[in-house]
Amino acid sequence: MSRVPPVWPPVEVEPPQRHPDAPEPGTKLGPHYAHCFGCGDAVEHGLHLHTVADEDMTIRAKFTVTEAHQGAPGLAHGGLLACAFDEALGATVGEQLRQPAVTGRLETDFLRPVPVGSTLHIVGHLDGVAGRKVYASAEGRLGAPDGPVALRARALFVTVDLAHFVEHGRAEDLRAIAEDPSLLRNRQHFNINP
Numbered sequence: 221m222s223r224v225p226p227v228w229p230p231v232e233v234e235p236p237q238r239h240p241d242a243p244e245p246g247t248k249l250g251p252h253y254a255h256c257f258g259c260g261d262a263v264e265h266g267l268h269l270h271t272v273a274d275e276d277m278t279i280r281a282k283f284t285v286t287e288a289h290q291g292a293p294g295l296a297h298g299g300l301l302a303c304a305f306d307e308a309l310g311a312t313v314g315e316q317l318r319q320p321a322v323t324g325r326l327e328t329d330f331l332r333p334v335p336v337g338s339t340l341h342i343v344g345h346l347d348g349v350a351g352r353k354v355y356a357s358a359e360g361r362l363g364a365p366d367g368p369v370a371l372r373a374r375a376l377f378v379t380v381d382l383a384h385f386v387e388h389g390r391a392e393d394l395r396a397i398a399e400d401p402s403l404l405r406n407r408q409h410f411n412i413n414p
């Protein structure tokens with residue numbers, strides 16, 4: 221099977237414009253939603269991704285694989301690794317553009333097994349924008365920022381109105397946020413208050 225990647229981004233794009241309120245490089249981002257499986261601190265066996273803003277439309281994230289994340293014995297489940305990349309790429313898009321967006325397409329190349337106890341160092345980059353379509357890619361290195369590449373991912377995010385979440389989200393979870401807005405970070409941009 222050929223591993224030659226298709227042209228990326230797959231359509232003509234504009235260079236992304238960093239939002240004036242995008243976090244400064246070095247800013248620790250923290251969970252965007254307490255119950256997010258990717259980053260939320262209220263999810264016991266979630267991925268607890270830790271993300272930091274960086275230069276040049278980039279986000280750095282760390283994901284440490286626990287026993288709860290196994291697929292094969294002692295190895296991370298591929299779907300959870302894809303989830304980690306979805307989260308890191310979503311943070312890349314959301315933090316740099318400060319605009320709500322959802323994943324439309326996510327492709328992942330698994331290059332090396334990722335053992336329980338190891339940490340993936342993920343770097344996500346915003347690659348371009350074409351209307352509502354936002355393209356981002358990421359690489360995950362095993363054990364250290366300069367470790368061997370274990371995964372690569374590419375994603376299309378589609379910007380949406382906040383109505384997307386109000387229309388589709390479960391009412392009791394939206395009510396919980398209305399009652400306790402501290403469940404959401406970035407409230408000035410992602411205020412879901414039905």
Ligand SMILES: CCCCCCCCCC(=O)SCCNC(=O)CCNC(=O)[C@H](O)C(C)(C)COP(=O)(O)OP(=O)(O)OC[C@H]1O[C@@H](n2cnc3c(N)ncnc32)[C@H](O)[C@@H]1OP(=O)(O)O
Nearest residue numbers: 252306307310311314315322323324325351352353378380
């Ligand atoms: C700081 C914040 C950090 C946040 C981190 C969160 C990380 C987690 C992110 C997620 O996991 S989000 C949850 C998973 N994703 C979803 O639930 C999205 C479900 N899909 C939808 O709701 C809709 O399909 C979607 C909003 C993506 C698009 O529907 P729309 O009706 O709004 O738009 P449309 O279908 O016209 O698509 C807009 C453009 O995107 C293109 N597009 C959409 N999906 C595509 C796809 N899969 N492949 C290729 N292109 C696609 C589509 O062709 C079109 O291109 P053009 O503008 O050129 O016509």
